[in-house]
Amino acid sequence: MNRIILYITLICTSFPMCAQNNSKTQQKMKFNQLTPEEERVIVYKATEMPYTGEYINNKEEGTYVCKRCNTPLYRSSDKFDSHCGWPSFDDEIKGAVKRIPDADGQRTEIVCANCGAHLGHVFLNEGFTPKQTRHCVNSISLKFIPAKSESELKKAYFASGCFWGTEYFFMKAPGVVKTTVGFMGGHVDHPTYEQVCKKNTGHFETTEVIYDPEKTSYENLLKLFFETHDFTQTNGQGPDIGPQYRSCIFYSSPDEKQLAEKYIQILNDKGYVVATMLKPASTFWKAEDYHQQYYEHKGNTPYCHKYTRIF
Structure with a gap:
């Protein structure tokens, strides 16, 4: 009987601590609110239609940051025109982008290293630039911060x-x-x-x-x-x-x-x-x-x- 009472007491005293820890975790993981279309790409890894993205032809100097957590991902100086239908970059800001095997078993997915937001895919050795790298990124996964106000x-x-x-x-x-x-x-x-x-x-x-x-x-x-x-x-x-x-x-x-x-x-x-x-x-x-x-x-x-x- 004493063991049962002790067990119940431990459970009851543990719940507030667990709830508090979960609250802190959610607070740390709080991101920008996304529209349903943004969520479809960023969270559920869909792809926006080619040639429809906001930043395909953007030539302005500045920085592209993650739409979900505002982490800087790419510099405009690394952007180039690959005529593929999506913004292309041949380099990322160091440590900002993580590469993981795609679910299709063939491509390499790229995600924001900070929050895991889906960005697109990376392709190598295509000959577009001397760096032989093309980050093919959904515009909707990005937010652009111009160098000039x-x-x-x-x-x-x-x-x-x-x-x-x-x-x-x-x-x-x-x-x-x-x-x-x-x-x-x-x-x-x-x-x-x-x-x-x-x-x-x-x-x-x-x-x-x-x-x-x-x-x-x-x-x-x-x-x-x-x-x-x-x-x-x-x-x-x-x-x-x-x-x-x-x-x-x-x-x-x-x-x-x-x-x-x-x-x-x-x-x-x-x-x-x-x-x-x-x-x-x-x-x-x-x-x-x-x-x-x-x-x-x-x-x-x-x-x-x-x-x-x-x-």
Whole structure:
């Protein structure tokens, strides 16, 4: 009987200690909250669709950290373009990435060494870089920390017909660190592509251009804008007819407006009848992921945009 009482006493006194230890463990293992899609990749080791990730074409200088625990994983200087559909790196920050045999028995999985978040897979001896290493990483597993703060970079907004073609030229321009396509100038919040195509939301297909003012200028971007589309067309661009395809510069400051007016006057003096509108920048609504860097993913070129030197 005494043994039974002693046993029960030991069990009862142990529970609070165990509960406390479990609480401490959970506190230590507390990570960033994930969306269902992030959890699908990071926790359950799924793969995001190729050419849909946010960081495939990111050229900005900075550091890529783990989406779940914020551990620094990769430097932008080790990123390269492998045309595989996912961000590629030929090196990791020392000790940040762990390699483990994949469940398929053939590939090598890479995970965050700190929290075990699934990143992707590593491949060797493919010849892409002298390091002979390719970390093929899901964008959704990463978060990018730019070396320059947002206050040091600038944004510009241009509409010149189908945003696929507009973005195609801006994303390749020197000094441009990121481009995003979306909608601006309308009266509907969070518009979808399907809604805008109905021609009654007031939006223009617009490209957001984030650039480094130490490497390029708004004036250079204006020149590229006019040199890559037909700014004399009033009802659209090329075969794309509709109000969402009209030419427009959305200015964010009096200086931008003044520069835009200057170049419109230069074009008028050259004999062009400029149809480009000037409007103050308003809320920019990002378009669906499949529109981003469209031609880069498809591997072809725009059908209604081309470069023609004017200035």
